[in-house]
Amino acid sequence: MFLFPESRHSPVRYALSFRPYIDIHKGKVKQIVGSTLRDSKEDELALVTNFESDKSAAEFAELYKKDGLKGGHVIMLGVVH
Secondary structure (H helix, E strand, C coil), rough: ECCCCCCCCCCEEECCCCCCCEEECEEEEEEEEEEHHCCCCCHHHCEEEEEECCCHHHHHHHCCCCCCCCEEEEEEEEECC
């Protein structure tokens, strides 16, 4: 991707890369609005979910492996009982 600064003299190159992740909440792979995460069990009610998948974490891991994606993470979200 090339972007041109205001001066328009020379292109500036920015490297973009996808970092795979798997966030698990209550056994489901989800994308959570980060600012809604809290530390207490009662605060879990305020949790906002952007997306919840029908695929398992293992299925996502296999897709990432097949596509050669590296540098990802797996996080278990929620309060430990």
